Amino acid sequence: LDGIPLALELAATWAQVFTPAQMLLRLRGRFEWLSSRQRHAVPHHQTLQAAIDWSYELLSPDLRRFFTQLSIFRGGWSLEAAEVICQEPMALDYLAQLRECSMITTEEQHDEIRFGMLETLREYADQKLLPEERSRLKRRHLEYFVELAETLSEDGPQSLYLNRLGADLENLREALRWGLNHSPQDALRLSLALVDFWTIRNYWDEGLQVSERAFERCADIPDELLVQALLKIGILAYHCGDLDRGERNLRLSLDLSGDLGDRRTVCASIYHLAIVSFMRDKREEMRCLLEQSLALARELNYRRMIGACLLRLGELMAEDGDLERAEPLFRESLRIAREIRSTHGVATALLHLGRHLVNRRRAEAQTLLEEALSLFKELQDHASISVVQVLLGQMAFKKGDMKTARSYYLLSLESAQKTIFKNYAYKPIYGLARIEMVEGRLERAACLLGIASLYAKPSDAEELEASLQEIIGEAELREAFEAGRLMNQEQALLYCFREIP
Structure with missing residues (x-):
């Protein structure tokens, strides 16, 4: 209901005959259902449709046309997007007028004013669009966000790329949905331009699914786009834990980029194959691949890849106990x-x-x-x-x-719940258990260790067992461990966050 007073009032009249769940189902057709049974009410207060009709009719014809075009956006939009997609040179003036009559909203985000529309009003405006006009707007919407994502991914500070695309995430999703059915190659270009966004913001699954669907629907992909698709789908695949698919795509990317003479993609493919080797615990293979990638990156002055290779090589040295050699690599x-x-x-x-x-x-x-x-x-x-x-x-x-x-x-545990990886919860829960051990709450410590075991990787087993051996001797502590191990996720999290008496 978007908090609209009339909509709330009209819905409330049905509260005696429908449960909230039944009302929610009927609200999918909000304009047909939300009407007053009080026939003495003024006409534009009798139905939600009539109320919005009344406000809409007060707009000038040009403003009505612009208002309906704005329904193409999801989750808000910028002034630039409205100017380009609606092809309206008067966009700024029209947006100000619509804001004055409360047909749209404004919000400051990252030093920029963004505009929005209540979903109720967006649905109303969308109903006013003719199918041909909606199709034209959808295409311009997709083309705009392809160009925006590609430009931001190639140039400018990374924080601008992430913040700008994050603000338009719902628009990006809508552009991808439409593109998959009407312009798969543009959808593929958009999804590939978003790979850094997908990976940094932890949208690996979503990024992989949409990229693969776009890739599969493209009938004929130019080699330059194909090699980037193989590389970036490979990156998303290994981030999602599918190492076989990731390695397969990366090797295809390496072969094709070599044939095309695309040495930067050769360099990137080798680097990401090194990461797959790391995830397979093949340290020596990882080292060799990183050294190959670094040598080529230096030759090409590919600075982003130089920095990435140095970081990973430094990590290998540090894990071997050679911090004297690792520290300069980290600092470079x-x-x-x-x-x-x-x-x-x-x-x-x-x-x-x-x-x-x-x-x-x-x-x-x-x-x-x-x-x-x-x-x-x-x-x-x-x-x-x-x-x-x-x-x-x-x-x-x-x-x-x-x-x-x-x-x-x-x-840390709270942050871990916002990722798709369950094992990120292990370390903070294990840490909480160690605190309980130090402070003498052994039964609680045992229960937390049981919970931690739910999230532990095979490599954590020895650490977990050692801590258990420190405290578990009595039967009640073993029972506490088993109680933690048998909790479901909701019970486990509630226990972890429960205050100590």
């Missing part, structure tokens, strides 16, 4: 990321550097991780936010600051 990666204005690259380099300085230069590590956390929050990368919050919780735990540690672990 950080410098490059700052220079090319890759916010995610900066945040990731800060995370890796901070994580490996924790046991050497704690104060510096704290500063680096806090900066990384701030940037990941700006990017809305919930998976990385969760990781950094765990690290800050672990630092507080080692200092004996259990209150701060608990706070970070709970924040």
